[in-house]
Amino acid sequence: xxxxxxxxxxxxxxxxxxxxxxxxxxxxxxxxxxxxxxxxxxxxxxxxxxxxxxxxxxxxxxxxxxxxxxxxxxxxxxxxxxxxxxxxxxxxxxxxxxxxxxxxxxxxxxxxxxxxxxxxxxxxx
Numbered sequence: 001x002x003x004x005x006x007x008x009x010x011x012x013x014x015x016x017x018x019x020x021x022x023x024x025x026x027x028x029x030x031x032x033x034x035x036x037x038x039x040x041x042x043x044x045x046x047x048x049x050x051x052x053x054x055x056x057x058x059x060x061x062x063x064x065x066x067x068x069x070x071x072x073x074x075x076x077x078x079x080x081x082x083x084x085x086x087x088x089x090x091x092x093x094x095x096x097x098x099x100x101x102x103x104x105x106x107x108x109x110x111x112x113x114x115x116x117x118x119x120x121x122x123x124x125x
Contacts, residue, residue, distance in 0.1 A: 002026045002098045002114040009094060009119030012086055016123075020081040022096030022116055028053070033099040033106050034079045036070060038092035038121075048094070049081060050106040059106060086123045093118040 008020040024031065035050040049070040051058045058070050069082040079096060097112035104111030 002028060002031060002100070004096050004098060004114055004116035006094065006096050006116040006119040009121045011122045011124060014086060014088055014123055014125045016086055017082070017084045018086065018121060019083070020094055020096075020119060020121070022079045022081075024077045024079070024098060028077050030100045031098045032102045034070075034072065035097045035099065035106060035112055036079075036081045036094060037097060037109055037112075038090075038094045039118075040092040043092075045095070045109050047107045047109070051079065061107075083121075088123045088125045090121065090123050092121060094121050095119075 003025045005023045006020060012018050031053040033050050033052050036048040037045050038048050039045040047061050049060045049068055051070045051072055055072040055074060067085045072079045095118045096116045098114040099112045
């Protein structure tokens with residue numbers, strides 16, 4: 001089992017920045033990839049970014065590349081999502097997730113086995 005706890009959500013003005021954290025515990029040695037997803041009211045959960053557990057191969061949703069940065073602190077078993085130049089359209093509940101099966105599609109929510117509880121991000125104009 002892997003446990004994930006997100007933190008860092010909140011209210012930010014448009015154009016501002018926010019950094020989300022996701023602390024992993026439990027059988028972290030079984031993790032291949034970590035991902036961030038988000039879900040806005042009335043919409044499906046969508047892919048934001050992913051990174052390997054070793055901190056390599058970051059990959060982003062095309063619309064967010066250049067403004068969002070995913071990273072991993074190997075010493076703290078924590079994955080971060082730095083969000084810059086934020087827009088009201090970024091308002092959503094953000095979830096981190098862990099994938100323990102290697103060859104599943106990293107962009108698909110169905111590929112991930114463990115999920116955090118989510119953290120609300122609200123961008124005000």
